[in-house]
Amino acid sequence: MPKIIQSIKAMQQQVKTWRKNDHLVGLVPTMGCLHEGHLSLIREAYKHADKVVVSIFVNPTQFGPNEDFAQYPRTFEEDIEKCLKEGVHAIFNPTIEDMYPVPQTTWVDEEELSKGLCGASRPGHFRGVTSVVTKLFNACLPDVAVFGQKDAQQALIIKKMILDLNFSIDMIIAPTVREYDELAMSSRNLLLTAEHRLNAPQIYQFLKQIPKSNVRSTRTLQQNFAEKMSAIGGQVDYFSVVSKDSLLPIEEIEEENTLIAVAVRMGPVRLIDNIFI
Numbered sequence: 001m002p003k004i005i006q007s008i009k010a011m012q013q014q015v016k017t018w019r020k021n022d023h024l025v026g027l028v029p030t031m032g033c034l035h036e037g038h039l040s041l042i043r044e045a046y047k048h049a050d051k052v053v054v055s056i057f058v059n060p061t062q063f064g065p066n067e068d069f070a071q072y073p074r075t076f077e078e079d080i081e082k083c084l085k086e087g088v089h090a091i092f093n094p095t096i097e098d099m100y101p102v103p104q105t106t107w108v109d110e111e112e113l114s115k116g117l118c119g120a121s122r123p124g125h126f127r128g129v130t131s132v133v134t135k136l137f138n139a140c141l142p143d144v145a146v147f148g149q150k151d152a153q154q155a156l157i158i159k160k161m162i163l164d165l166n167f168s169i170d171m172i173i174a175p176t177v178r179e180y181d182e183l184a185m186s187s188r189n190l191l192l193t194a195e196h197r198l199n200a201p202q203i204y205q206f207l208k209q210i211p212k213s214n215v216r217s218t219r220t221l222q223q224n225f226a227e228k229m230s231a232i233g234g235q236v237d238y239f240s241v242v243s244k245d246s247l248l249p250i251e252e253i254e255e256e257n258t259l260i261a262v263a264v265r266m267g268p269v270r271l272i273d274n275i276f277i
C-alpha cells in the first residue's frame with residue numbers, strides 16, 4: 001500500500017529517510033483522476049528512481065475564475081488503487097490549507113514561453129503551475145520528475161524554470177498516451193458528452209495528417225482546422241504553429257523544428273493536443 005502523506009514536513013522527512021539509504025526519488029506531479037497516461041509517467045519514473053512519489057493535488061491557483069476547478073474530476077479512492085498496482089511508494093496528497101496556509105504573495109513566473117498558446121487564453125495559468133510545481137519540488141525533494149508531452153508548453157516552461165532557478169532535478173518528458181481511437185488521454189475526457197467524445201478524436205486525426213499533406217501555410221491550416229472543428233461542434237481556442245524551442249510563431253511549417261499545438265472547446269470542456277514535425 002502506498003503511504004498517503006498529507007503534510008509537507010512528513011513528506012520531506014520521508015524523502016530524507018530514503019536518501020539516507022542512497023535511494024533516488026522520482027516524482028510524478030498530478031492533479032489526480034489518474035489514467036493510463038499518468039501510469040505511463042509512473043512507469044517512466046521507475047526507470048530512473050528507486051522510490052516513486054505521486055502527488056495528487058488539484059491546484060486552485062492554476063485555474064482562472066471562470067474555469068473548471070470545482071468540476072475537475074476527483075477520484076481519490078480509485079487513484080490509490082492504481083498507485084497500489086503500480087507499486088508507488090508514497091502519494092503526496094496535501095489539502096489546499098497545507099499548500100497555501102497563508103495568502104501567498106510570492107510567485108514563480110516564467111515570462112517568455114508562457115506568453116502564447118494556453119498562456120494567452122488562460123491568463124495566470126502558468127504562474128499557478130510554476131509556483132505549485134516549485135512547492136511540490138520543495139515538498140517532495142525529488143531527484144527526477146516526470147511530466148507528459150501532452151502538455152507541451154507546460155513541459156517546456158518547467159524545463160526552463162528548472163534551469164533558471166537551479167533546481168537539482170532531472171526532468172523527463174514522456175510521450176502522450178492515447179485512447180484506442182487516438183484521443184489524447186486527459187482527466188477532462190470524462191466530462192465530454194457522448195457526442196463530443198465520439199467526435200473529439202478528429203482533433204488528432206487532423207494533426208496527424210499535416211506532415212503527410214503538402215499544405216505548409218499556417219493560415220490555411222488554421223482555416224481548415226477551424227472548419228473541421230466547427231463541423232463537429234468544437235470551437236478552436238487556438239491552432240498555433242510554433243518553433244518547438246522558443247514557441248515563437250512560424251508562418252510556414254518547417255521540417256524538424258515545428259510544434260503544432262491546439263486547444264479546442266467542446267461544450268464546457270477544453271481539450272489540448274499537439275504534434276511535433
Ligand code: PAF
Nearest residue numbers: 029030031059129132151
Ligand atoms: O499537469 C498537471 O496535471 C498540473 O499542471 C501539475 C503539473 C500537476 C501542476 O498542478
